[in-house]
Amino acid sequence: MTAFSVRTATAADHAAYARLCPELGVDDPIATPERFAAEMAETTLVAVGEAGEALGYSFYQPMQSTAYVRHVVTAPEARRRGVARALLEAVATRARESGCESWCLNVEPKNAAARALYEGLGFELVYHSQVQRFAWALLEHHHPPLEEHAWLVDPSADEAVEKAMRLEAGQLALGRAAGRVLMMLEDPDKEVVGMAQFDPAFPGAYPFRVARPELALDLLHALRSHARTGDSWLQLCIEGQPEVAALLRERGAEVRFDMMHLRG
Ligand SMILES: CC(C)(COP(=O)(O)OP(=O)(O)OC[C@H]1O[C@@H](n2cnc3c(N)ncnc32)[C@H](O)[C@@H]1OP(=O)(O)O)[C@@H](O)C(=O)NCCC(=O)NCCS
Known part of the structure; x- marks a missing residue:
């Protein structure tokens, strides 16, 4: 198993984000480098392998008491090694530090991998959209x-x-x-x-x-x-x-x- 670590994104991670974001399979447009740097990097965590390569990222938005997890993606070649779980655990730690007491997110019903991941972290269904x-x-x-x-x-x-x-x-x-x-x-x-x-x-x-x-x-x-x-x-x-x-x-x-x- 390859070792990896989790760190906060910088503007330079835009390329990795732009490569991985389409894996979400949603219609949202890819943010420009400027928008990524201004609105996302600070609350995006990146998992990097031993050679510094990006293996996955998670973007979240801390609100007053809730952290909204917007994206979680692991590169196809790095899946099932605990990357997404480590990213979300790091999101939870960061969100707690900024005063959040809960977290929320959206998932497609057919996304069995993501649902299993979230269930394992204690997430529960609130409503369908x-x-x-x-x-x-x-x-x-x-x-x-x-x-x-x-x-x-x-x-x-x-x-x-x-x-x-x-x-x-x-x-x-x-x-x-x-x-x-x-x-x-x-x-x-x-x-x-x-x-x-x-x-x-x-x-x-x-x-x-x-x-x-x-x-x-x-x-x-x-x-x-x-x-x-x-x-x-x-x-x-x-x-x-x-x-x-x-x-x-x-x-x-x-x-x-x-x-x-x-x-x-
Ligand atoms: C969902 C996704 C982020 C999981 O990333 P990952 O790094 O492979 O997940 P992890 O290795 O951290 O897995 C943690 C747990 O999630 C569950 N899980 C992950 N992938 C799974 C799969 N393919 N099938 C079933 N359970 C899965 C398991 O419970 C796993 O724990 P285990 O390996 O100890 O059994 C990844 O498949 C992905 O990027 N998918 C495309 C983008 C996406 O759908 N993102 C979520 C949008 S809501």
């Missing part, structure tokens, strides 16, 4: 009712929106810092009834949450003006709301894949 692709043209005949209002989330409203929409505390600040469009829906009683974090460059919205299924179309309508010219669709991750996923499928959304949200 679905990733869909929604064509903007599907909104053509949708006229949002006037009683709900869409706003960009002001930082002073972060806590209320995170509470109402069951987001992690600190999640919105993280999205804002990364330049995401943070949209919220409010009903006439000023109750928060929807929120989406939209990355027009992907293009994708995650999280995307609404209090009632029919509000999903109103929220999409509000995001549309932030889409890049020429983009004909956006990707959505609908978490723990099968009735919202069903409504959007009925309207013509295309299912990309299913996910499970785990927490430990």
